[in-house]
Amino acid sequence: MNENRIRYKKNQQMIIVVLLLALVTYLSSVLTDFNILHGLATLPEAFIWIFSNLVVTEESLERMPTILDKLVETILMSIAATTTATILSLFLGVMGSKSVGTSKLLGILARFIASLSRNIPVVAWALILLLSFGQNSLTGYLALFVGSVGFLTRAFIEVIDESSQSAVEALQATGATYIQIIMKAVIPECLPQIISWILFMIETNIRNATLVGILTGTGIGYTFDLYYKTLNYHGVALVTVSIVVAVILIELLSNHVRKVIL
Amino acid sequence: MSLLTVQQLGKSYNNQNKVLQNVNFEVDAGEFISIIGPSGAGKSTLLRCINRMVDIDEGAVIFDGADVGTLNKKELRKLRTDIGMVFQHYNLVPRLSVIENVLHGRFGYKTTLQGVMGRFTEEEKERAFFLLEKLGIVEHAYKRCDQLSGGQQQRVGIARALIQEPKIVLCDEPIASLDPNASKIIMDHLKSITMELGITCIVNLHQVEVARDYSDRIIGLRQGQVVFDDVSHRLTLERTDVIYGTKTKPVPVVRELATV
Numbered sequence: 001m002n003e004n005r006i007r008y009k010k011n012q013q014m015i016i017v018v019l020l021l022a023l024v025t026y027l028s029s030v031l032t033d034f035n036i037l038h039g040l041a042t043l044p045e046a047f048i049w050i051f052s053n054l055v056v057t058e059e060s061l062e063r064m065p066t067i068l069d070k071l072v073e074t075i076l077m078s079i080a081a082t083t084t085a086t087i088l089s090l091f092l093g094v095m096g097s098k099s100v101g102t103s104k105l106l107g108i109l110a111r112f113i114a115s116l117s118r119n120i121p122v123v124a125w126a127l128i129l130l131l132s133f134g135q136n137s138l139t140g141y142l143a144l145f146v147g148s149v150g151f152l153t154r155a156f157i158e159v160i161d162e163s164s165q166s167a168v169e170a171l172q173a174t175g176a177t178y179i180q181i182i183m184k185a186v187i188p189e190c191l192p193q194i195i196s197w198i199l200f201m202i203e204t205n206i207r208n209a210t211l212v213g214i215l216t217g218t219g220i221g222y223t224f225d226l227y228y229k230t231l232n233y234h235g236v237a238l239v240t241v242s243i244v245v246a247v248i249l250i251e252l253l254s255n256h257v258r259k260v261i262l
Numbered sequence: 263m264s265l266l267t268v269q270q271l272g273k274s275y276n277n278q279n280k281v282l283q284n285v286n287f288e289v290d291a292g293e294f295i296s297i298i299g300p301s302g303a304g305k306s307t308l309l310r311c312i313n314r315m316v317d318i319d320e321g322a323v324i325f326d327g328a329d330v331g332t333l334n335k336k337e338l339r340k341l342r343t344d345i346g347m348v349f350q351h352y353n354l355v356p357r358l359s360v361i362e363n364v365l366h367g368r369f370g371y372k373t374t375l376q377g378v379m380g381r382f383t384e385e386e387k388e389r390a391f392f393l394l395e396k397l398g399i400v401e402h403a404y405k406r407c408d409q410l411s412g413g414q415q416q417r418v419g420i421a422r423a424l425i426q427e428p429k430i431v432l433c434d435e436p437i438a439s440l441d442p443n444a445s446k447i448i449m450d451h452l453k454s455i456t457m458e459l460g461i462t463c464i465v466n467l468h469q470v471e472v473a474r475d476y477s478d479r480i481i482g483l484r485q486g487q488v489v490f491d492d493v494s495h496r497l498t499l500e501r502t503d504v505i506y507g508t509k510t511k512p513v514p515v516v517r518e519l520a521t522v
């Protein structure tokens with residue numbers, strides 16, 4: 001008896017929730033003039049359009065060399081932005097770390113730089129830098145660089161602070177200098193995590209580079225934009241597919257590297 | 263003149279509780295000294311005052327004619343090359359090889375660049391291998407330190423201290439995380455450092471028995487004060503009780519055994 005009543009009550013609650021959800025959906029679609037039935041009705045049409053236009057055709061394959069060229073350029077630029085950002089971030093990371101940092105002021109400065117460059121999205125950086133540096137690959141590189149510095153500095157600070165400080169103490173006791181201690185105890189101790197973050201950053205930057213490229217007119221992003229705006233949808237499809245393939249390959253590669261070093 | 267003089271040493275971390283107060287003792291070259299006392303008595307702090315890993319608040323530590331508390335950065339670095347240190351948790355860089363960790367002991371003698379580039383002379387490398395050989399771990403020289411057992415890692419720590427060619431070695435509970443067998447090996451090695459190389463050793467210990475067996479002299483610390491400082495065999499049960507604040511009952515005469 002009792003069990004039945006509980007089940008009945010539960011069903012009732014469920015019905016009320018579903019009704020409420022339906023009401024909210026209906027109200028919001030009325031408010032925004034969105035006709036869900038119309039949207040659903042156009043779905044098949046949209047798919048038909050996608051499958052008829054966004055396909056890689058033989059004709060578009062002729063553009064492959066240009067696309068590959070741009071893709072390689074984008075990947076190299078992402079790697080360059082990441083590696084150069086790593087060098088700066090290592091300095092900032094050591095400065096900003098609570099355990100091995102030298103002074104409070106420098107620590108605050110490092111964390112401020114990191115949070116400033118991290119909290120402004122890469123896209124915003126690209127647009128800001130576009131104004132001062134114009135439409136060239138330097139702008140794209142700088143946008144990725146600034147974003148990477150913010151992220152990597154933050155990651156490195158955490159890695160260094162979480163690492164064991166025991167070897168640091170031992171090296172201090174031998175009379176080692178500060179830089180010797182950083183280079184020979186702190187960095188080796190954190191190296192696997194540092195490399196792991198660098199690989200992650202390279203992956204992220206290749207993905208971001210496409211978007212940044214659309215805005216700054218460089219790399220594969222620019223090619224995508226160009227085909228898109230000239231209604232060359234076969235070209236767009238080919239660019240998309242090649243980006244996806246490249247990102248997956250890089251991811252597989254970096255997963256493999258991670259497995260080896262960790 | 264004695265190698266090390268500690269005069270009225272006082273230390274407090276937060277200006278309220280004194281970790282050390284009015285500590286006085288002298289150490290001659292070639293002595294093997296144990297410092298015993300309950301946890302929190304200030305043993306580790308006392309050791310770290312000698313090479314100024316912690317700053318000295320009151321009094322003075324005179325090592326080899328130099329007032330440790332007043333040294334500038336460069337002089338302090340020079341001082342630390344003369345003082346080896348061995349830790350409870352070995353404090354090695356686990357991802358680096360044994361030989362690299364041993365050579366870390368030479369950094370005090372190197373310029374920053376030489377150290378960072380890892381430029382060691384042939385004599386230094388030979389010395390490192392000689393020490394590893396002597397400590398019985400030369401076959402592990404190229405292994406990563408985290409593949410070694412605790413006792414082996416502690417021997418790497420000792421080699422790192424010895425390659426500094428120190429005048430004194432400070433050991434902060436070197437056997438506290440080792441099993442009895444490994445502990446014996448480590449203590450034997452430390453003893454032979456003093457006996458064969460003539461290097462002074464100051465060892466913080468938890469095991470009163472070990473302290474009595476190995477050291478020439480024992481210093482007992484209690485609540486930051488020296489309550490015992492004498493040759494080992496004078497450490498009686500009552501005096502141990504004073505150090506640890508315990509009360510050992512006089513050994514009961516076992517009468518039951520006789521009657522049964």
